[in-house]
Amino acid sequence: MRCDVWWAHPAAGTPALFELLDEVERGRYAGYRREADKLRFLTGRALIRGVVSRELGIAPGEVVLDSSCFECGKPHGKPQVVGSTLEVSISHSGEWVVLAMTDGASVGVDVEEVRDAEVDGLAGICFSPPELTTFKSIPEEERRGAFFTYWARKEAVLKATGKGMWVVMSKLTLAAHDEPPRVTASETTEVDITAVRMADLDRGPGYRACIAVFSDSAPKVDEHEAGELITSLG
Ligand SMILES: CC(C)(COP(=O)(O)OP(=O)(O)OC[C@H]1O[C@@H](n2cnc3c(N)ncnc32)[C@H](O)[C@@H]1OP(=O)(O)O)[C@@H](O)C(=O)NCCC(=O)NCCS
Structure with missing residues (x-):
């Protein structure tokens, strides 16, 4: 597709x-x-x-x-x-x-500038418990970039639903930031993990970006x- x-x-x-x-x-x-x-x-x-x-x-x-x-x-x-x-x-x-x-x-795209942010606090609000466990194991110097990878991927999925952050972010669990993008678990009926396909986009080290589609094919x-x-x- x-x-x-x-x-x-x-x-x-x-x-x-x-x-x-x-x-x-x-x-x-x-x-x-x-x-x-x-x-x-x-x-x-x-x-x-x-x-x-x-x-x-x-x-x-x-x-x-x-x-x-x-x-x-x-x-x-x-x-x-x-x-x-x-x-x-x-x-x-x-x-x-x-x-x-x-x-x-249905498609969603998100681009995020990697910027100063209280990423540990934000992760506590937006990440699922398994994501939080993985996130805390990331060395501190890599955590900001990893946070924005998660964020761009999650927001792309939420935007594909058409409901954005009305869908609670922490109800989705994504694969680790250094693995190919994928939803591994969903506690919301808005996202069927068998139907969502994702791809990262590259705009250099200062940005993270991702698309998500609801489709049978990648x-x-x-x-x-x-x-x-x-x-x-x-
Ligand atoms: C969609 C959303 C995630 C965008 O977040 P953001 O990081 O500030 O902005 P982005 O630049 O990535 O995306 C903005 C674009 O998302 C699109 N958008 C707006 N609402 C959207 C939705 N529900 N689903 C998908 N895309 C949406 C728009 O095109 C918007 O850009 P535009 O207004 O210039 O056309 C956020 O605004 C949101 O969750 N909105 C819905 C929240 C909600 O609960 N609304 C109901 C209360 S009225």
Whole structure:
């Protein structure tokens, strides 16, 4: 099963990219206080419209998205491509914005900048008991990187469900950070461990990234740099 992954740096906020946003998205854009957050959001929407329009053979402005939250209906949920079987997921962190797209399989992507964080405390909240045992055995100097490996992998799975962190992170147990990504146990009905397939993505030592799909077959990941695509959109 093909999974396209597109990487972009946050783009300049040009009028042409802004024009691609619908009314609801313009409201969200305006609601971000930090310029960096505005541009990450704008870049994510440009990526979706640019990539989906190529796939469907339509103009970027004709791609209609519905980001209604499954829980409250507000437009901050997982984007859906209206009228298409294409499935998309977006993530942004640091210098990267990433889109994953499949045809027909629920997909989640996450990228995380490896940054200063109280990783032992966070692991205590987000990891399952077996994960915590493994995590505590990791040498201290490797623990920060390992934490973000777990985090990106878990968040990718949660985003594939469409419910995000509404699904309690500690209910999933993943394979160790230095093994291939895999869910080894699930205490939530949202994640059937026989149906989830994962693949790590590599953006260098300062980042961790992963995709997860609900599919019978392993994802064949095709990675692309989106610089030219974004430029072509204006
Ligand atoms: C989805 C979520 C994990 C994203 O976390 P994050 O690390 O801050 O951000 P990321 O950059 O990795 O991902 C953000 C993107 O996830 C997507 N997203 C939002 N909600 C999502 C969901 N429920 N499932 C999958 N993807 C979701 C969006 O595309 C969003 O980017 P955009 O708003 O610019 O389009 C987190 O926001 C979340 O769990 N949201 C749902 C929480 C919840 O319980 N909602 C119900 C209460 S109203």
